[in-house]
Amino acid sequence: MELTCWGATCSVSGSMHLLQAAGRNILLDCGMFQGSWNESFQRNRQVPFDASALDAVILSHAHLDHCGNLPSLVNAGYRGPIYCTPATRDLAVAMLRDAAHIQEADAEYINFRRSKKGEAANAVPLYTQADVERAVQPLISVPYQSWMPLGKYVRFMFLDAGHILGAAIVVLQVDEGNGTQSFCYSGDLGRDHPRILRQRDLVEEMDYLLVESTYGNRQHDPVGQLEDELTQVVREAVDRVARVLIPAFAIGRTQEIVYILHRLQERAAIPDIPVFVDSPLAVDVTEIYRVHAECFNDETRGLLRNNEDPFGLKRLRYVREREASVAINQVVEPCIVIAGSGMCEGGRIRHHLVRCIEDAKHTILIVSYQATNTLGRRLADRETKIKIFGEEYKRRARVKILNGFSAHADSEELVQWVAAGTRKLKNAFVVHGEEHQSFAFADRLRGLGIPNVVVPQRGQTFDLDA
Numbered sequence: 001m002e003l004t005c006w007g008a009t010c011s012v013s014g015s016m017h018l019l020q021a022a023g024r025n026i027l028l029d030c031g032m033f034q035g036s037w038n039e040s041f042q043r044n045r046q047v048p049f050d051a052s053a054l055d056a057v058i059l060s061h062a063h064l065d066h067c068g069n070l071p072s073l074v075n076a077g078y079r080g081p082i083y084c085t086p087a088t089r090d091l092a093v094a095m096l097r098d099a100a101h102i103q104e105a106d107a108e109y110i111n112f113r114r115s116k117k118g119e120a121a122n123a124v125p126l127y128t129q130a131d132v133e134r135a136v137q138p139l140i141s142v143p144y145q146s147w148m149p150l151g152k153y154v155r156f157m158f159l160d161a162g163h164i165l166g167a168a169i170v171v172l173q174v175d176e177g178n179g180t181q182s183f184c185y186s187g188d189l190g191r192d193h194p195r196i197l198r199q200r201d202l203v204e205e206m207d208y209l210l211v212e213s214t215y216g217n218r219q220h221d222p223v224g225q226l227e228d229e230l231t232q233v234v235r236e237a238v239d240r241v242a243r244v245l246i247p248a249f250a251i252g253r254t255q256e257i258v259y260i261l262h263r264l265q266e267r268a269a270i271p272d273i274p275v276f277v278d279s280p281l282a283v284d285v286t287e288i289y290r291v292h293a294e295c296f297n298d299e300t301r302g303l304l305r306n307n308e309d310p311f312g313l314k315r316l317r318y319v320r321e322r323e324a325s326v327a328i329n330q331v332v333e334p335c336i337v338i339a340g341s342g343m344c345e346g347g348r349i350r351h352h353l354v355r356c357i358e359d360a361k362h363t364i365l366i367v368s369y370q371a372t373n374t375l376g377r378r379l380a381d382r383e384t385k386i387k388i389f390g391e392e393y394k395r396r397a398r399v400k401i402l403n404g405f406s407a408h409a410d411s412e413e414l415v416q417w418v419a420a421g422t423r424k425l426k427n428a429f430v431v432h433g434e435e436h437q438s439f440a441f442a443d444r445l446r447g448l449g450i451p452n453v454v455v456p457q458r459g460q461t462f463d464l465d466a
């Protein structure tokens with residue numbers, strides 16, 4: 001068996017790992033690398049191996065940093081199956097269509113700017129809507145907990161990862177020589193007792209582990225504290241007749257916030273104020289959540305049994321049309337606006353920020369991880385001069401950060417998850433974390449007595465049988 005990590009090495013972007021086992025070339029995830037336009041374009045376009053020589057692609061989940069470069073892979077000649085859970089299949093289609101739309105709009109905007117400067121308007125989108133439609137054809141859904149063969153000697157199974165709807169841990173078994181080796185890819189792991197979704201499964205038998213480390217060196221705030229803090233933010237906004245703007249990813253965070261607001265209103269912790277989910281993608285994704293109750297935990301199923309809508313509130317509006325989005329500006333009462341994108345790099349949140357950022361009564365509520373060099377990170381760092389659409393604004397709106405919302409396990413949760421499976425574990429490869437998170441987490445894993453723990457470099461190949 002050989003493993004080459006082609007992305008998410010000392011970073012959280014572009015997850016893509018090539019596993020060569022028993023003559024099969026298997027790609028684990030095909031994520032989009034996110035950086036500056038030029039760098040992203042080059043890196044995503046140039047698939048660093050022979051795409052036509054792959055036998056299978058397995059997706060852990062539908063976040064774009066795990067599935068967003070599938071169209072480039074298909075354009076580079078991949079013609080085989082792409083396996084994922086049923087919910088991931090639905091979400092990946094929605095996410096990729098949206099991504100193509102953004103790529104096309106960005107290319108158009110860059111060409112507009114270039115031609116204004118007298119430069120050649122030759123930017124092209126990384127991929128188009130048509131590329132996406134071709135790339136999603138080979139998506140094959142495989143339910144959790146069922147073995148799927150990949151040829152005679154290799155099989156895999158999806159287990160719950162508890163991260164976002166449909167997210168999976170991938171366990172592969174490879175028959176080699178006289179024995180069977182098992183390889184586990186964690187994908188992205190959720191927290192203990194996630195809202196809405198079932199908790200991540202434990203994997204007790206594994207020889208090799210490829211594990212994420214997003215928060216390998218950090219612990220989250222307790223969950224109860226988070227609900228109290230959210231309550232306080234909403235109540236203060238009501239007192240000031242102000243807005244709470246929440247930049248949120250369309251998958252997961254949006255549904256979680258709505259779910260918590262639902263619960264807070266049920267027990268009258270917060271008043272019944274208008275809530276807007278202002279994102280066509282989030283509207284689509286919420287519809288996909290509704291039809292995949294197979295991923296829900298007992299509490300969420302309980303709500304459904306009582307005919308309660310976990311993704312509804314009395315005064316909640318899901319906003320798809322642009323005109324309805326603009327009309328939110330006319331609302332004079334205190335309200336909550338949840339809009340994409342999660343790091344404020346695109347989407348309608350930027351329009352709401354422009355309107356509110358210079359007024360001290362409003363609150364910008366950061367509920368997700370913010371990568372370096374994003375508008376969201378500059379807000380989270382409480383910078384006072386903020387550029388949006390090329391214009392500079394003085395930030396007077398308050399910024400509040402709630403960390404407990406994370407869809408990622410923290411360092412203790414990650415260590416505990418790995419610790420349950422160390423009996424046979426020989427090698428652990430630590431990926432999907434910024435450098436200091438990955439190295440600190442690798443040290444924690446060495447403390448568990450795992451014989452070989454590595455933080456791979458991009459493109460480094462490991463012979464697992466050596």
Ligand SMILES: [Zn+2]
Pocket residue numbers: 061063066163188
């Ligand atoms: Zn993820």
